[in-house]
Amino acid sequence: xxxxxxHVAIREEVRKLCTGFPGAYxxxxxxxxxxxxxxxxxxxxxxxxxxxxxxEYGGSGLGLSATAAILEEVxxxxxxxxxxxxxxxxxxxxLRHGNAAQKGRYLPKIASGELRLQAFGVTxxxxxxDTTALKTTARLEGDHYVINGQKIWxxxxxxxxxxxxxxxxxxREQVQKRTDGLSVFLLDMRDAKQAGLTIxxxxxxxxxxxxxxxxxxxxxxxxxxxxxxxxxxxYILSGMNAERILIGAECIGDAKxxxxxxxxxxxxRVVFGRPIGQNQGIQFPLAKAYARMRAAELMVQRAAExxxxxxxxxxxxxxxxxxxxxxxxxxxxxxxxxHGGFGFAEEYDVERKFRETRLYQVAPISTNLILSYLAEHxxxxxxxx
Numbered sequence: 001x002x003x004x005x006x007h008v009a010i011r012e013e014v015r016k017l018c019t020g021f022p023g024a025y026x027x028x029x030x031x032x033x034x035x036x037x038x039x040x041x042x043x044x045x046x047x048x049x050x051x052x053x054x055x056e057y058g059g060s061g062l063g064l065s066a067t068a069a070i071l072e073e074v075x076x077x078x079x080x081x082x083x084x085x086x087x088x089x090x091x092x093x094x095l096r097h098g099n100a101a102q103k104g105r106y107l108p109k110i111a112s113g114e115l116r117l118q119a120f121g122v123t124x125x126x127x128x129x130d131t132t133a134l135k136t137t138a139r140l141e142g143d144h145y146v147i148n149g150q151k152i153w154x155x156x157x158x159x160x161x162x163x164x165x166x167x168x169x170x171x172r173e174q175v176q177k178r179t180d181g182l183s184v185f186l187l188d189m190r191d192a193k194q195a196g197l198t199i200x201x202x203x204x205x206x207x208x209x210x211x212x213x214x215x216x217x218x219x220x221x222x223x224x225x226x227x228x229x230x231x232x233x234x235y236i237l238s239g240m241n242a243e244r245i246l247i248g249a250e251c252i253g254d255a256k257x258x259x260x261x262x263x264x265x266x267x268x269r270v271v272f273g274r275p276i277g278q279n280q281g282i283q284f285p286l287a288k289a290y291a292r293m294r295a296a297e298l299m300v301q302r303a304a305e306x307x308x309x310x311x312x313x314x315x316x317x318x319x320x321x322x323x324x325x326x327x328x329x330x331x332x333x334x335x336x337x338x339h340g341g342f343g344f345a346e347e348y349d350v351e352r353k354f355r356e357t358r359l360y361q362v363a364p365i366s367t368n369l370i371l372s373y374l375a376e377h378x379x380x381x382x383x384x385x
Contacts, residue, residue, distance in 0.1 A: 007065070017046055033207055049110075052095065063304075064242060065308060075253025075257060076253035117161070117163075117186075122236070140169070140222065143221065145222060147220055149215050150214050159209060160189060169183040183230060185224050188220075196218040200212050205355050238307075244320060248303070248325070251360050258331035258350075263286060265339055285333075288334075292330055295323065296323035328360065335354070
């Protein structure tokens, strides 16, 4: 007998919370390009954003699979977890590599919702996904690091109190391995904004609150360094696996929303005297999207299990994200096609979710990079880049 879903209670509670934020709420935000502050606050007050924080610091102490269930249900309900999901997947750097003082200073306030850790400063305009080529520098001067450089696609920077920042502390030409010389900082953005940090919003096709961030001699206390100087790249690797898994869960939620929405419409919409769902031209794309979603769902679950067991899950995390993103997009296409012209009408929410889910074949890592990873690290083919 197959095990039942251990997260049923979590799913029910999250769905209940999401009923307070219907399509009209998200459509209004979408029109204004506004941040869903009320939704994020509700998640924080419910303890859902503190899922991965240990109980001793005021969190729930849950595993990644439970966190994936939270975000999946958020998206299945028609909401969007992008406003706050980074708090979950970047938490690992502080949990695993932060010292006792850092954990005691920040984790209880993050758990209570007093502080938001929702910004992740990694990508740069000139380096893109080549993280080791980043140019933002952090130079130690006395008891402070002085940071200069630029980050792009730093989502939620305007609405976060803290940022996990990756910067180069040793010039690339002075390290033996290109992954060395990078360090992670927990940046207090409230102080940084007064000391040379500039945030510039980037308007995109979906309401994603993303920005570019400029550092002009921003001084950061040395005790904001996470772990050992120069070892930051490896600190964020496991966080990237968590990110892929959680994004995969969100895509599964999106796919379920699209399939539910399209199926209900197909059963209700009558043309030529019969429900359109009676036509195989409508049935087959939705049935195929459902099968693809279920297959991707299993990969997401498998990747989360390996992550929680402390095993290498790089291949599974990447495959989970890729397959889930493709499944959600296929479901989105089928949903729009099922609705016909109404799929483009704002009030149905289909076009909003359609735009939102398209992002995940590009971010946080593109499909091509995932395929390159699998070709090299799983199939043993020569590195292509």
